[in-house]
Amino acid sequence: GGSSMQVFLVFTELLRGLDSEAEVSIDLLRLALVGPSCCAPSRESAGDTNPPQTPTASLSVGRCCLEVKHIPELYHDAHFDGPWDKPDAVFAFQPGLWGYAAWTPSVERILHQLRTPLVITSYNEEESDDDQGALEDMGLEVACWAPPGWIPELNPCASALPRPGTAGNRPRRDQHWWQCVVTPTAMGQDASNRE
Numbered sequence: 001g002g003s004s005m006q007v008f009l010v011f012t013e014l015l016r017g018l019d020s021e022a023e024v025s026i027d028l029l030r031l032a033l034v035g036p037s038c039c040a041p042s043r044e045s046a047g048d049t050n051p052p053q054t055p056t057a058s059l060s061v062g063r064c065c066l067e068v069k070h071i072p073e074l075y076h077d078a079h080f081d082g083p084w085d086k087p088d089a090v091f092a093f094q095p096g097l098w099g100y101a102a103w104t105p106s107v108e109r110i111l112h113q114l115r116t117p118l119v120i121t122s123y124n125e126e127e128s129d130d131d132q133g134a135l136e137d138m139g140l141e142v143a144c145w146a147p148p149g150w151i152p153e154l155n156p157c158a159s160a161l162p163r164p165g166t167a168g169n170r171p172r173r174d175q176h177w178w179q180c181v182v183t184p185t186a187m188g189q190d191a192s193n194r195e
Contacts, residue, residue: 019062098130
């Protein structure tokens, strides 16, 4: 979470890259930071019965503007309105899908209701494999990792620094591995037909 300025500093390199792309014109990047531990700038912790959404903060690099909103709720419970209601992609940073059944309704909302790609990062190869297994246990088929998705692989944008300690005998590095799952066309059509 962090303050809007902290988020801006984390994503400055991305904004510079988007601002310098000659072929692609991206003027606006919206980041909704969602999760029960997502701290709004004026709050120390989340978990209120009716967590408030923070006002949108806007910052920019060149012509690329970043809008940030904090929503301290589980993704499947979060309310999005206006331009925030249909994301182009959802990123889950080290969610540990393999260890939390509470992820199932959020994954279902992202893939089946929103039909939006879900990018999942993991601390290491083993956790990435565990996350893939958890997704398969949720009913995702092999086709969910087909392009534009991808199977677990080393993340070229991973943190250069290892995290202190290990999980068991597994070394940890932020965003070290990643994968992307999508709703296959057939699954998306089946979901549309059920509505």
